[in-house]
Amino acid sequence: MSTVAPTSLQSEQPPIITAPFSANQPATIRLYPLSNYTFGVKETQPEEDPSVLARLQRLEEHYEKHGMRRTCEGVLICHEHNHPHVLMLQIANAFFKLPGDYLRPDDEEISGFKARLDERLAPVGSLADGNKEGDWQIGDCLAQWWRPNAETFMYPFVPAHITRPKECKKLYMIQLPETKVLSVPKNMKLLAVPLFELYDNTQRYGPQLSAIPHLLSRYNFEFVDENGKVVAQTPNCDYEGREQQRAMRPKVKVLAGEDVEMKTEGENSAEIKQEGDLTVEALNIEKQNGTH
């Protein structure tokens, strides 16, 4: 198995194909290159609260009036060099956050979340031509973080002895379409952060963002280039593709002569095996001349 897409394989030593290994996984996610997206700038969006203390105070007031605060954030992913990257906002060159916000008490979950995403990232002015409202594909819930008290720490579970948490923050997978225009408030930077940068990097990104690689690891990805061709993928992602790879494997091309169906011993024996039973045997052809 290999990360190189079957149709892009050029090696003279193709990888050994193992038995399928994609049971009980979600559908493969298609990622487009970062360069497919257009980024604009829009008006500054100041912080709602002047300090962390003020924010917690406001949370407390919210809880008294409306109950637990519901917060939604999106994990928007694309790729650079066939590695997944997560879009993230950086505020005042300091802290990082995912696009999203808390819902108003009466908001329906998904439509309320889409409105919050629009506020933050939807294009304005001429960039917004042809742009629909709430044009976000909200996917699976990836994680829930619980705030037990009106304090700064949150946990990915409801801590023992806590019966009434003050806030629940949900992270959702958001699959980006092939192209999209995004506008970023002037006081924020939009970053594409690779998974390997987030992984094991609590120090820089905090416990929530640095856990994103874990949350995404159950997905298989396919990486599409600017021409829409799948050029890479998670190795065990697409078993049919593997079968295709086997068929398309570079072979000796007979340029002149009679024996057009020239078969190597290895291929022959493999075919016999396949007729006998349906288990797919790894082919062990020692050497093979490529055509590329």
Next chain:
Amino acid sequence: MSTVAPTSLQSEQPPIITAPFSANQPATIRLYPLSNYTFGVKETQPEEDPSVLARLQRLEEHYEKHGMRRTCEGVLICHEHNHPHVLMLQIANAFFKLPGDYLRPDDEEISGFKARLDERLAPVGSLADGNKEGDWQIGDCLAQWWRPNAETFMYPFVPAHITRPKECKKLYMIQLPETKVLSVPKNMKLLAVPLFELYDNTQRYGPQLSAIPHLLSRYNFEFVDENGKVVAQTPNCDYEGREQQRAMRPKVKVLAGEDVEMKTEGENSAEIKQEGDLTVEALNIEKQNGTH
């Protein structure tokens, strides 16, 4: 919202019910108390390799012959005091591991995994009476870990520039039935480790096990007591239950007198609101006498 199940609520100050917040989440997982399960002992199962070096050597040989190694591990969960616990093996009082193992090259993924779980945990002797083979409910894939080289480190993504990883380890959710008999090899301990113990504890449990709380955070749980009654749950888990809670909320009981339908002002106004639109308003009844 509260972790106390609607039918178990005894507070005179019921929590404020917020609008629904369970979109795009997997089905709620029912957890049974640890005391529902029976544990036996079986023959020692020695390690296949005498050292880490020998194990990596064997992996290399496997790769040469059969391609990428496929490994399956199970996250078996139950609860103690209404907090999720993960079942884990401890070998030689030293390192921790999830039940599971690598698949043989021809094994089908799920049936091969079930066979490996049976080897490790299925009961033997009189305990095994009435036990079926492969009686495991293999749920969602929770994570994939990739081993880029025949070395000890693994990552929850395929690292950049790696085209042919040597091993893929998949973790699956395994929902335990209401009761079950498990047998543990004599040289291992079986532990039930709470999520709060695993969380942020890479030092003791390593990067894979300490990430389990993240992987489980998107699930809502309901906790069942030994009599099969739901006594606790993730706060936003079951919205219908919330509606039920609203109906069952302790109310002033009229013991004698005419005005049997005695209504407080708050209730009245809430009802009017509900007729007008379908958004569920949090009820703000200042004080209410309980009946428990």
